Amino acid sequence: MNSNTPVELVLKAVREWLVQSSSRPWVVAISGAQGIGKTTLGARLVETLKEEGVHSVSLSIDDFYLNRIDQIELASSHASEPLLQQRGYPGTHDIALGKNILKALKARKQVSLPVYDKSAYEGQGDRVPESEFKTLDTAVDLVLLDGWMVGFQKQESVDPALRVINERLEQYQEWWDLIDAWVFLEPESVDFVVDWRIEAEEKMKASGKAGMSRDQIREYILKFLPAYRQYLPAFKRFLKTCTQPVLHLKIGRNRQAL
Numbered sequence: 001m002n003s004n005t006p007v008e009l010v011l012k013a014v015r016e017w018l019v020q021s022s023s024r025p026w027v028v029a030i031s032g033a034q035g036i037g038k039t040t041l042g043a044r045l046v047e048t049l050k051e052e053g054v055h056s057v058s059l060s061i062d063d064f065y066l067n068r069i070d071q072i073e074l075a076s077s078h079a080s081e082p083l084l085q086q087r088g089y090p091g092t093h094d095i096a097l098g099k100n101i102l103k104a105l106k107a108r109k110q111v112s113l114p115v116y117d118k119s120a121y122e123g124q125g126d127r128v129p130e131s132e133f134k135t136l137d138t139a140v141d142l143v144l145l146d147g148w149m150v151g152f153q154k155q156e157s158v159d160p161a162l163r164v165i166n167e168r169l170e171q172y173q174e175w176w177d178l179i180d181a182w183v184f185l186e187p188e189s190v191d192f193v194v195d196w197r198i199e200a201e202e203k204m205k206a207s208g209k210a211g212m213s214r215d216q217i218r219e220y221i222l223k224f225l226p227a228y229r230q231y232l233p234a235f236k237r238f239l240k241t242c243t244q245p246v247l248h249l250k251i252g253r254n255r256q257a258l
Contacts, residue, residue, distance in 0.1 A: 032185030035196025
């Protein structure tokens with residue numbers, strides 16, 4: 001395997017972090033744009049580290065989306081707020097569920113992990129029943145938490161279109177406070193996100209699952225570009241000053257490290 005691939009670079013960093021600390025488990029954030037390869041990266045890390053005796057689990061903030069009923073209620077109660085009409089933005093996640101799961105994992109407790117089915121309701125999505133949650137058969141040494149907005153923080157001044165979202169972002173600090181190290185996959189251009197996300201949706205549909213049309217997913221993903229432009233500069237400043245370990249990789253159109 002090429003030693004300069006994102007997988008190998010993140011593996012190298014995670015191995016070093018775990019060796020340097022006797023405290024387990026670690027929660028490592030993987031923050032990166034939609035479609036950049038976070039899920040694939042997490043799966044590869046879990047598989048490779050298992051062979052080295054490190055038990056790990058890969059989670060996405062997507063796993064903590066509101067269930068379908070609660071999302072519909074949220075959209076209805078905020079009918080004038082377009083960014084809350086479907087999953088994705090701050091405010092569309094179950095904050096308490098995510099916090100409880102992360103705290104339980106850090107306490108080395110046995111826990112069932114939620115699963116969100118993005119193909120349900122013709123691509124609108126829903127959380128699977130609790131009886132179908134994933135059950136861990138052992139305590140873990142490492143928790144990987146990925147998401148497009150992991151680490152984004154409320155700002156004093158924002159685009160008026162993001163005002164409601166900005167207020168709800170403050171709640172996510174309860175998650176960020178549980179993170180021990182940061183991996184940031186920064187797209188060379190945020191414009192790549194549109195094509196990446198369309199590719200991911202097409203791949204899901206090719207596997208036999210339902211999904212949104214190309215036009216629907218393009219319309220969906222374009223709504224996120226203002227948030228990247230609003231929050232990424234502050235997030236990068238945070239990473240330069242935080243006391244926790246950080247790996248910052250710039251990612252090109254082919255999803256390889258530059």
